[in-house]
Amino acid sequence: MSLLSLGSGGGIRVEWRTSVALTGRVLKYLAVPLCVPLVVALLYGDDILTFAVAVVATFLLGFALEQLDPDPDLGAREALLMVALTWLAVAVVGTLPYLIAGMGTDSTLAQPVNALFESMSGFTTTGATVMGNISFEQHSHALLLWRQLTQWLGGMGIVVLAIAILPELSVGGAQLMDAEAPGPGIEKLTPRIAETARVLWLVYAGITALEIVLLFVFHLVGLAPAMDNLVAGTDHAAAAYNAVAHGLTTMPTGGFSPEARSIEAFSAAVQWLIIPFMFAAGVNFALTWRLLSGEPRALLDDIEFRAYSGIVGVFSVVLATLLFTGGADVGPGALDFYSGIAGDIEASLRHAVFQTLAMVTTTGYASIDFNAWSQPLKYLLLFAMFIGGSAGSTGGGIKIVRWIVIIKSVKRELFTSIHPEAVSPVRLGGNAIDERAVRGIQAFTLVYMLCFGFGAALLMLDAARVGLDLSAFEGIAAAASTVGNVGPGFGRLGPMGFYEFFPVPSKLLMTFLMWIGRLEIIPVLVLLTSSYWRS
Amino acid sequence: MRVIVVGAGEVGSSIAADLSSDHEVTVVDIDGGQVESISYGEDVLGVEGDGSDVETLEEAGIEETDMLIASTNDDRTNIVTCGTASVFDDVFTIARVKSPQYLRTWERGSRVFGADFMVCTDLLAAETITGVIGLATAQDVDTFADGAVQMAEFEIPAESPVAGQTVEEADRFDSLTFAAILRGDSIIIPRGETRIEADDDVIVIGSPESTRAFSAAIAPEQSGPKDIVIVGGSEVGYQTAKLLEARGFSPRFVEHDPDRARWLAEKLPKTTVMQNDATDREFLDREHVGTADVLISTLENDQQNLLACLLAEQLGVDRTIAVVDTVQFADIFEAVGVDVAVSPREATAGEITRFTRGRRAENVALIEGNRAEVLEFEVDEDSDAVGCTIRALAGELPDDVVFGAITREETLITPRGDTMLAAGDHVVVFASASAIDAVTGVL
Numbered sequence: 001m002s003l004l005s006l007g008s009g010g011g012i013r014v015e016w017r018t019s020v021a022l023t024g025r026v027l028k029y030l031a032v033p034l035c036v037p038l039v040v041a042l043l044y045g046d047d048i049l050t051f052a053v054a055v056v057a058t059f060l061l062g063f064a065l066e067q068l069d070p071d072p073d074l075g076a077r078e079a080l081l082m083v084a085l086t087w088l089a090v091a092v093v094g095t096l097p098y099l100i101a102g103m104g105t106d107s108t109l110a111q112p113v114n115a116l117f118e119s120m121s122g123f124t125t126t127g128a129t130v131m132g133n134i135s136f137e138q139h140s141h142a143l144l145l146w147r148q149l150t151q152w153l154g155g156m157g158i159v160v161l162a163i164a165i166l167p168e169l170s171v172g173g174a175q176l177m178d179a180e181a182p183g184p185g186i187e188k189l190t191p192r193i194a195e196t197a198r199v200l201w202l203v204y205a206g207i208t209a210l211e212i213v214l215l216f217v218f219h220l221v222g223l224a225p226a227m228d229n230l231v232a233g234t235d236h237a238a239a240a241y242n243a244v245a246h247g248l249t250t251m252p253t254g255g256f257s258p259e260a261r262s263i264e265a266f267s268a269a270v271q272w273l274i275i276p277f278m279f280a281a282g283v284n285f286a287l288t289w290r291l292l293s294g295e296p297r298a299l300l301d302d303i304e305f306r307a308y309s310g311i312v313g314v315f316s317v318v319l320a321t322l323l324f325t326g327g328a329d330v331g332p333g334a335l336d337f338y339s340g341i342a343g344d345i346e347a348s349l350r351h352a353v354f355q356t357l358a359m360v361t362t363t364g365y366a367s368i369d370f371n372a373w374s375q376p377l378k379y380l381l382l383f384a385m386f387i388g389g390s391a392g393s394t395g396g397g398i399k400i401v402r403w404i405v406i407i408k409s410v411k412r413e414l415f416t417s418i419h420p421e422a423v424s425p426v427r428l429g430g431n432a433i434d435e436r437a438v439r440g441i442q443a444f445t446l447v448y449m450l451c452f453g454f455g456a457a458l459l460m461l462d463a464a465r466v467g468l469d470l471s472a473f474e475g476i477a478a479a480a481s482t483v484g485n486v487g488p489g490f491g492r493l494g495p496m497g498f499y500e501f502f503p504v505p506s507k508l509l510m511t512f513l514m515w516i517g518r519l520e521i522i523p524v525l526v527l528l529t530s531s532y533w534r535s
Numbered sequence: 536m537r538v539i540v541v542g543a544g545e546v547g548s549s550i551a552a553d554l555s556s557d558h559e560v561t562v563v564d565i566d567g568g569q570v571e572s573i574s575y576g577e578d579v580l581g582v583e584g585d586g587s588d589v590e591t592l593e594e595a596g597i598e599e600t601d602m603l604i605a606s607t608n609d610d611r612t613n614i615v616t617c618g619t620a621s622v623f624d625d626v627f628t629i630a631r632v633k634s635p636q637y638l639r640t641w642e643r644g645s646r647v648f649g650a651d652f653m654v655c656t657d658l659l660a661a662e663t664i665t666g667v668i669g670l671a672t673a674q675d676v677d678t679f680a681d682g683a684v685q686m687a688e689f690e691i692p693a694e695s696p697v698a699g700q701t702v703e704e705a706d707r708f709d710s711l712t713f714a715a716i717l718r719g720d721s722i723i724i725p726r727g728e729t730r731i732e733a734d735d736d737v738i739v740i741g742s743p744e745s746t747r748a749f750s751a752a753i754a755p756e757q758s759g760p761k762d763i764v765i766v767g768g769s770e771v772g773y774q775t776a777k778l779l780e781a782r783g784f785s786p787r788f789v790e791h792d793p794d795r796a797r798w799l800a801e802k803l804p805k806t807t808v809m810q811n812d813a814t815d816r817e818f819l820d821r822e823h824v825g826t827a828d829v830l831i832s833t834l835e836n837d838q839q840n841l842l843a844c845l846l847a848e849q850l851g852v853d854r855t856i857a858v859v860d861t862v863q864f865a866d867i868f869e870a871v872g873v874d875v876a877v878s879p880r881e882a883t884a885g886e887i888t889r890f891t892r893g894r895r896a897e898n899v900a901l902i903e904g905n906r907a908e909v910l911e912f913e914v915d916e917d918s919d920a921v922g923c924t925i926r927a928l929a930g931e932l933p934d935d936v937v938f939g940a941i942t943r944e945e946t947l948i949t950p951r952g953d954t955m956l957a958a959g960d961h962v963v964v965f966a967s968a969s970a971i972d973a974v975t976g977v978l
Binding site for chain 1: 789793796797799800801804807808809810811818822
């Protein structure tokens with residue numbers, strides 16, 4: 001209804017031209033990271049036209065949109081619209097390399113809906129893939145790196161990156177970051193928002209670089225034998241490529257891998273190395289920054305960090321025990337490889353911690369095909385998807401701080417039903433939380449569960465419509481995995497499987513779920529209310 | 536000594552009256568009527584004007600004055616007055632404040648706001664209340680030597696096992712000194728054979744543990760309070776709850792204003808705050824307030840406090856403590872059944888008076904109005920008392936002086952006749968009003 005009056009302009013109270021123009025500016029700058037795969041294509045002697053065209057097209061589109069409002073003045077409402085539009089626009093533009101490279105081949109990404117799904121899954125750090133054949137025979141090194149790079153850009157947030165770089169975004173920056181950053185509210189680390197954005201990106205980029213270097217060092221000392229045999233022969237370049245590719249998708253809790261078998265393809269040492277980085281990706285980056293600037297107490301005293309560590313610890317121990325005692329065995333038909341975990345302490349522990357972190361932080365990597373595990377273990381992992389990382393981390397899901405607040409507010413409800421006059425604020429650490437924030441968290445969680453529930457139901461309906469045999473567990477996992485930006489699901493959507501077989505409406509729905517899941521739903525839902533546009 | 540008192544309200548007048556017998560006092564107040572009435576009522580000089588105005592202070596003779604006490608009802612006026620007076624070098628300034636925030640700031644530096652000493656009314660009242668609560672049977676409590684020594688005043692009930700015992704029988708505690716017994720109007724300095732009677736007020740000085748043990752001996756069936764209810768979210772109530780939380784209590788707090796209740800609940804993590812009228816009988820029943828060990832009433836005015844306490848008594852609360860704004864009401868409150876009435880104004884006036892009187896002393900507590908005092912002194916290196924035994928010193932002093940406790944390098948020493956004083960010792964002494972000058976002279 002509200003959209004009908006867009007043309008008249010009279011009733012609209014939102015300067016949508018400003019939002020579109022600023023989205024254009026972000027797009028214009030997206031041409032810069034698009035140059036990275038262009039360079040890679042040059043290095044590998046691949047086709048450079050794909051990325052050359054993508055760079056020029058992105059720049060021109062951004063430039064054109066920018067002309068809508070030559071002097072943008074960002075208000076609170078424009079900020080919301082801009083964030084939502086930017087994520088949509090970036091995902092759309094991100095399809096260009098997939099579409100151009102796919103032209104005339106049998107690549108599944110040549111279809112626009114698949115390309116959009118893949119692009120959205122990349123930028124939102126979901127890691128669900130519709131790429132039919134993940135191999136260098138089918139795709140160029142440049143294209144597979146672009147896929148990794150989209151996750152890295154989306155991890156800390158494209159708008160946060162824009163704030164760090166573009167001075168004109170500094171005034172409305174706090175609102176922008178609030179709309180984009182995971183978790184309720186943001187913590188300004190420095191008086192200037194642009195400085196805060198820069199600090200966050202610096203920490204993020206620094207840890208990513210460390211992981212890449214360590215992965216490569218592991219290769220050099222021979223701890224990562226599988227990392228360099230992706231292409232014919234064994235060379236340092238292939239190892240470096242893999243180190244960069246996986247470095248780019250760990251810290252954003254992304255989960256894409258140019259390896260079809262994800263991290264399972266690598267040695268135990270590499271899997272152990274990735275574990276602490278997945279853990280770090282699930283921690284509030286503001287806390288990591290304070291730890292690095294010499295305030296370790298800030299981290300240890302943080303109630304969310306403690307809860308996060310506790311949850312990961314308990315989950316890992318339960319999972320490890322089940323794996324060790326043979327819980328992963330699915331009967332006589334199981335492959336020897338999976339049965340081999342039972343009785344092996346190191347392997348049980350490694351897969352338990354790895355898979356717990358991959359699910360809790362919503363990274364979605366797999367150190368093993370957990371889809372082959374027994375049903376109870378898979379339910380445990382499905383449950384872990386709903387926990388999510390910490391607020392201010394790159395993780396998706398509901399987030400630990402929200403669970404803490406919800407549990408405490410339920411306890412409060414129980415207490416006040418006995419003592420109706422009691423005034424008892426919900427506390428986080430020593431601080432009381434504002435009642436508005438508590439309501440916001442309750443509303444968010446409810447809406448999240450509704451999106452998940454409706455999403456699962458619609459996927460089942462759509463599957464029934466076209467006669468697709470989708471099990472309930474697959475449907476539920478698909479909805480949970482996309483709205484939580486996790487990536488893999490179960491059944492055919494397992495870590496080694498893919499989402500290609502869904503009908504087109506289902507793929508569009510899941511693309512939508514990924515988009516609103518990344519922006520934490522509310523900022524997008526607000527755009528659908530008429531009071532946002534009019535009063 | 537010449538003293539200027541700024542503010543002729545209840546506290547200011549009370550201080551002026553206390554000091555006027557020994558010192559030349561000038562009272563400054565912006566209200567001409569107040570100035571007139573106090574200069575007729577007491578032997579003081581009155582000046583009408585704004586105490587924070589340097590010209591008014593000059594008119595009051597600040598240049599020849601030794602001490603200025605800023606004691607109006609407004610914290611900021613008092614602070615600015617001290618700041619103004621600090622322009623004159625030789626004046627010792629004392630500020631009375633209500634809000635603890637200024638005291639906390641003042642404690643952070645030396646002579647912050649130009650004040651040499653600061654007394655916080657609300658905090659003082661809260662400290663008095665928590666002190667009384669800590670000792671189930673105490674009527675008055677004060678601490679000395681940074682908390683190592685405690686002075687407590689107990690009223691001995693008729694049913695107490697201590698009633699009828701001699702001091703020798705009752706004194707089973709290592710580091711406790713029986714300083715005095717107040718019986719009717721007389722002060723008795725106890726000897727070993729002195730018999731403690733019902734309704735006596737016994738004043739003891741010793742370590743906090745020993746005063747607590749004595750408190751338990753007076754009323755063995757009372758094991759100390761656990762369930763404490765505070766009604767009225769005034770600043771005193773808040774400060775009391777804060778002090779109680781610091782001592783490991785988890786009090787219940789009743790406040791009728793929703794915003795204030797929310798604020799209190801946010802600030803007091805261990806306290807259960809309830810938003811309701813403190814005199815709502817049905818609510819009090821439902822929350823079982825009657826089973827509480829202590830109810831503290833810190834409501835807005837005296838009438839409400841009296842009502843809340845009487846209601847609590849009726850519901851079965853063991854002990855009620857009320858804050859009394861109007862100083863004269865304190866006795867009436869205690870007469871009609873409130874167990875302890877705490878007057879912030881009286882406490883403040885007392886604190887300031889005793890500070891001015893015993894500037895030589897580190898710390899002073901007044902007993903029963905002005906009948907006696909407990910004083911803390913630090914023994915200087917060049918003092919004549921260094922190397923003297925307690926017996927020798929006591930010989931120089933009147934009989935109604937008792938050495939209660941000595942702390943040396945933060946450890947408590949129970950004074951005996953042959954204990955020798957050393958430089959740096961903190962000595963806590965009980966003295967009746969008439970003997971104070973003699974004590975100040977010797978120590």
